[in-house]
Amino acid sequence: MAYAGVAPERTTFYEQGTTDKPTGLKSWLLSTDHKRIGIMYLTAMMFFFAIAVSLGLLIRLELLTSGPTLPFVNQRIYNSFFTLHGVIMIFLFVVPGLPSVFGNFFLPLQLGAEDVSFPRLNLFSFYLYMTGAVLALVSIVMPGGSPDTGWTFYVPYSYETGPAAIMAGLAAFVLGFSSILTGLNFVTTIHRMRAKGMGFFKMPLFTWSLYATAWIQVLATPVIGITLMLVLAERFLQVGVFNPALGGDPVLYQHLFWMYSHPAVYVMVLPAMGVVSDMLATFCHRTIFGYKAIALSSMSIAVVGYLVWGHHMFTTGISPTSAKIFSLLTFFVAVPTGMKIFNWVATMYKASIELKTPMLYTLAFIFQFSIGGLTGLPLAALSTDIQLHDTYFVLGHFHYVAFGGIVFAFFGGLYYWYPKMFGRMYDERQGVIGFLLQFIGFNLLYFPMFMLGLKGMPRRYYDYLPEYESLHALSTYGSWILAAGLLLMAWNFLRSLGKGEEAPDNPWEGTTLEWDTTSPPPLLNFDKEIVVTRGPYDYPEEETR
Amino acid sequence: MFSGVSTFAPEIDSAMAFILWWSAILMIGITAFMVYCMVRYSRKNNPKPTHIHGSVALETIWTVLPTILVLIMFYKAFGTFELMTTRPDDAMKVKVTGLKWRWVFEYENGKKADELVVPVNQAVELELHSPDVLHSFYVPAFRIKKDVVPGKDNWTWFEASEKGNYNVFCAEYCGNDHSYMLSTVRVVDSGEYSTWLNTKSEVLSGPDLLAAKGCIACHSLDGSSLVGPTFQGIFGKMETVVTDGEERQQRVDEDYLRKSILEPAVDLVKGYANQMPSQAGLLTDEELDAIIETIKELKE
Ligand SMILES: [Cu+2]
Numbered sequence: 001m002a003y004a005g006v007a008p009e010r011t012t013f014y015e016q017g018t019t020d021k022p023t024g025l026k027s028w029l030l031s032t033d034h035k036r037i038g039i040m041y042l043t044a045m046m047f048f049f050a051i052a053v054s055l056g057l058l059i060r061l062e063l064l065t066s067g068p069t070l071p072f073v074n075q076r077i078y079n080s081f082f083t084l085h086g087v088i089m090i091f092l093f094v095v096p097g098l099p100s101v102f103g104n105f106f107l108p109l110q111l112g113a114e115d116v117s118f119p120r121l122n123l124f125s126f127y128l129y130m131t132g133a134v135l136a137l138v139s140i141v142m143p144g145g146s147p148d149t150g151w152t153f154y155v156p157y158s159y160e161t162g163p164a165a166i167m168a169g170l171a172a173f174v175l176g177f178s179s180i181l182t183g184l185n186f187v188t189t190i191h192r193m194r195a196k197g198m199g200f201f202k203m204p205l206f207t208w209s210l211y212a213t214a215w216i217q218v219l220a221t222p223v224i225g226i227t228l229m230l231v232l233a234e235r236f237l238q239v240g241v242f243n244p245a246l247g248g249d250p251v252l253y254q255h256l257f258w259m260y261s262h263p264a265v266y267v268m269v270l271p272a273m274g275v276v277s278d279m280l281a282t283f284c285h286r287t288i289f290g291y292k293a294i295a296l297s298s299m300s301i302a303v304v305g306y307l308v309w310g311h312h313m314f315t316t317g318i319s320p321t322s323a324k325i326f327s328l329l330t331f332f333v334a335v336p337t338g339m340k341i342f343n344w345v346a347t348m349y350k351a352s353i354e355l356k357t358p359m360l361y362t363l364a365f366i367f368q369f370s371i372g373g374l375t376g377l378p379l380a381a382l383s384t385d386i387q388l389h390d391t392y393f394v395l396g397h398f399h400y401v402a403f404g405g406i407v408f409a410f411f412g413g414l415y416y417w418y419p420k421m422f423g424r425m426y427d428e429r430q431g432v433i434g435f436l437l438q439f440i441g442f443n444l445l446y447f448p449m450f451m452l453g454l455k456g457m458p459r460r461y462y463d464y465l466p467e468y469e470s471l472h473a474l475s476t477y478g479s480w481i482l483a484a485g486l487l488l489m490a491w492n493f494l495r496s497l498g499k500g501e502e503a504p505d506n507p508w509e510g511t512t513l514e515w516d517t518t519s520p521p522p523l524l525n526f527d528k529e530i531v532v533t534r535g536p537y538d539y540p541e542e543e544t545r
Numbered sequence: 546m547f548s549g550v551s552t553f554a555p556e557i558d559s560a561m562a563f564i565l566w567w568s569a570i571l572m573i574g575i576t577a578f579m580v581y582c583m584v585r586y587s588r589k590n591n592p593k594p595t596h597i598h599g600s601v602a603l604e605t606i607w608t609v610l611p612t613i614l615v616l617i618m619f620y621k622a623f624g625t626f627e628l629m630t631t632r633p634d635d636a637m638k639v640k641v642t643g644l645k646w647r648w649v650f651e652y653e654n655g656k657k658a659d660e661l662v663v664p665v666n667q668a669v670e671l672e673l674h675s676p677d678v679l680h681s682f683y684v685p686a687f688r689i690k691k692d693v694v695p696g697k698d699n700w701t702w703f704e705a706s707e708k709g710n711y712n713v714f715c716a717e718y719c720g721n722d723h724s725y726m727l728s729t730v731r732v733v734d735s736g737e738y739s740t741w742l743n744t745k746s747e748v749l750s751g752p753d754l755l756a757a758k759g760c761i762a763c764h765s766l767d768g769s770s771l772v773g774p775t776f777q778g779i780f781g782k783m784e785t786v787v788t789d790g791e792e793r794q795q796r797v798d799e800d801y802l803r804k805s806i807l808e809p810a811v812d813l814v815k816g817y818a819n820q821m822p823s824q825a826g827l828l829t830d831e832e833l834d835a836i837i838e839t840i841k842e843l844k845e
Contacts, residue, residue: 075721150718156695157678157720160820244696250679251694284586286594293604315681315716316692317699320630324623331615335608342607343599345575348582352594355583363579370575374568377615381564381622383557383629387688390681390716456685458716461724465712539596 012423012520018119032119033523037126038105039421045101046490048092048133053486055085060445060479066466078462079148084140086151087168091175092133094402095264098271099182099217100129102413103210105421107186109514109521110204112195112530117188125181132175139167150460152261155242155253159235166235173228176221179267183217186210195513197532204512204536205281205294209274212298216263216270220306224260227253251316258309266305269369269401270298272409273340276365279416280344282510283359284351287537290343297336304333314385323382330380337373341366356508357431361412364439368404372397375450390460393453399446411438411489418493419507423520424500427492434488441482448475512536550707550732551687553625558688560621567614629689633702636670639663643673643680643693644822646722647759648713657829658746659757661713661730663705664738670702677822681717684730692717705732721772722762748831751839758828758836763821766843773821774814780841786812802837 013035017027028036059081062069073081104122108115116122140146144162153172158165190211194203203211230241231253240246242253273294281288288294310318310326344366353359375397378384388394418426448471457468464472506515513536517526549558585591639661640651650661663669673682673693680693682701691701705711715726733741748754755761755776763772779797786795792815795801805812806828809821828836 075724079718079721079723148720154679154718157718160678160720160818162818244694247696249696251697284594285588287596287598289597290599290604293599315690317694317697320626323626323630327622328619331619332612334615335612338611339604339608341575342603345578345582346597346603348579348586350591350595350597351582351586352588352591353583353586354588363583366579367576370572374572377568377618378561378564378622381560381618382626383553383622383624383688384561384564385622386626386629386690387557387561387685389690390683456683456712456714458683458714458724460718463724 010518011522012518013523014520016523018523030123032115032123034104034108034115034119034122035421035521037122038101038103040126041096041100041104041129044130044133045093045097048088052085052088052093053483055081055088057479057483059085060476062462063464063472064476065473066464066469068463075462076145076148079150079460080140080146082460083147083150083168087136087147087172089402090151090264091172092136094268094406096129096175096179096182097268097410098275098406098413099186099210099213099267100126101410102206102275102417103182103186103213103271106417106514107189107207107210108193109420109517109525110207110512110536111190111193112198112513112526112532113189113193114524114526116185117192118185121181122185125178125185128174128178128181132171132173132178135167135171135174139164139171142167152257153231154257155231155248155250156244158231159243166232169228169231173225176225176228179217180221183214183221186214187218190214195530195532201292201295202532202535203295204274205277205288205291205298206271206274206512208295209270209272209277209298212302213267213270216267216302216305220260220263220267223256227256227260230256251313251318254313254316255309258312262309262312263302263305265401266301268406270301272365272369272406273298275409275413275416276344276362277340278510278512279358279362279412280347281537282416282508283354283356283362284347285354285509285539286347286351287535287539288343289346289349290339291535291537294340294343297339300336301333304329304336308333311380311385314382315389327380327382327385331377334373334377334380341370341373354508356415357426357428357435358412358416358508360432360435360439361408361415364435365405365408365412368400368408368442372400372402372405375400388453390458391453392449392457392459395459396446396449396453399449404442404446408438408442414493416508417514418496419503420514420519420521422497422500423503424496424498425503425507426496426500430488430492434485434492437481437485437488439485441478441480441485444478445475445482446478448472448478511539549686549688550705550709550711551689552704552706553628554686554688554706556625556628557622560618560625563621564618567618629701632670632700633668633704636668636702637663638670638672641671641673641682641693642827643675643682643715643719643726644827645677645720645759645820646715646726646762648682648715648726648728649827651826652742654742656742656746657827660728662738662741663730663732664735665705665708665732667735668702668704670700673699673701676825676827678719679717680715680719680726683714683716684711685714686711687730690716705730708732708734722759725762748829748835750835751842754832754835754839758824758832760836773817776840776843778843780843785815787815788812799837799841802840803833806833806836 016022018032019027019030021027062073142164147164147168149158149165233239234241240248242248242250308330311330314323452471503519505519642649651657675693675695683690687703689701689703691699711730713728749757765771765775768775768777782797784795784797807825810819
């Protein structure tokens, strides 16, 4: 992948690698350069994302009408559709996505560092990720049919399904290790590799969010590893842990599962908040409002987020006292989250706003993520959750957070950093049209789910009563518009790789350090020594005044 | 939204309305402010931004006020939950079994039914059991939902305040026919209820019976293999079964059929997994006999 757009004396990381030969497949697969690793993650993830989206579209198509809709999709196949859709989206894209792609590429750049602390470990994490991904894909073609347990693998049902569920569990186990090692690497990098003069409170907010995320990755992910080990031990050694037939407790499984998987929600969402904070400051062309509040609220979300997993279990028959405590703690996550949203919109006040594509995604993030967050409130409250738990309301809620929030932030970030990563500009007009299609399609797809849920439509249903049909149909139409937007975006990115205009070093007048180097950056990121004297969002014009 | 018809529905609905209305107000506020800024402070209208770094007063306000608001929300949903998780004294009891993929309701006098019939304005306590996997007993109109966990004695209760028929769903994913695991709650007046309770339910026969008892979700009548083996032509045939890991030959006779239905895990038909929920206690003697009769008649 030779890069042709810069003057010869500026060698980019595409032309100079960490291996003997700077170009060719091997120079990528064996590269320990954080930027190349980031791009490899991006490539792999876009592939998995495309698979998971296709499955999602098939799900929506099947639900277009009440009764069986697609000729070749029966209950069993439909159940594997939503299982694989969830497993691939969650474990292969949304959880690792932002840290692995943008964290890898931009964390060292934002710190003014040459690379992460442990570059080889970083490459190893990538291969763990790929191994996990391959295992997950292998599970699809295992004898006895694809996994059909839902992405949560709840016991005892998951014990009934054949080898596919074991394989998928193994995949999650390996992916967990990739996540732990990435977290470890980032924590160390942030502590040890900051440029001269960069104190913690001079770090950009994306870096701050990666710091909070990395701690969760290190501390929470082992729980899922242990849980999956216990599942395997139970299956092969017949030790009763979760299986009631062996004297185990299926609710214990849920505790352990959510003890990891709820914090994992913050692994997904915190970096998204970080990206959004950076983009917001850049396109408002002013300093961010409440920098410290945003940075520290990430940390408090990370801490409180640990202690709220029980809100997934109010209907399981856990003791009412513990349910009350979990409910109360869950409400306390809402406070720092709300605080972030208020600081973001305050940043728009007296700003000088440029509505470029990444900014549109940023605004859509704030809008959709707020809806996602606020619809979390009736799910955190005790009696209202009893009604809404495991209905379409929950589907709406977490798709507003995961897709409307995290994935929109991911796309925004991709537009924002595209010039830096590839040295080319994307097409602005196509970017805007693609955004509008996605925004309209997304809301049409997921908003009806809140209504369905309030009317009592349970989730993971292959078929439904006719009274729910019109809302389901509306949702399916939305999925088509969304798909059109995604296709246009993919086309824009792919075409601009070769045909896009040459990107300047700092196309958006950003103030964080990654804009201080060339586009794309050289192998060791900066040609000069970096000494930081100002805050991440301080504008030069302000200092002279 | 539909109106709720249990005694705690009004209170839950008011908590829900409180939360959703406040969410809507916040949402409108946030969106309106964003749109205003987008226009008023666009690059064109405001080329020179003002760099405001923050405000301790504002941070305090938008920490304290939301905290108070969410505490009220917590409190509003708390009281009903307390009520929902406290066993009523004067409740009539019904034993509910959720199994793949149907609901069975058993009354104190031993009557078993596929639908839940209850008198209006009477507290009803449901004891929830599962012989196989997780299910969840969900009646949207009553605002109740409780997981049915194998090996755990969960329960829930309600008091219906209006006569009518209401949907019962399974809300916890339980495999193939999860979405067909439906039933009805029929709320009737107390006279009608006691007549119903004291009449024997009619026993269906033939394929209708197999359908009503959920057997055809796993067993075909036409020779094709589903989750379990077909019923067609099995009676009288020699079958290879696995007992305690040992393969052996077994003739399909009445006793074997009876045992296969009540203790399916003991003799597994070769080539099939142990996935059939035991029907022990879930079929009346008449029903069991009628099922066996039906299978006997399903010749090739
Ligand atoms: Cu069920």
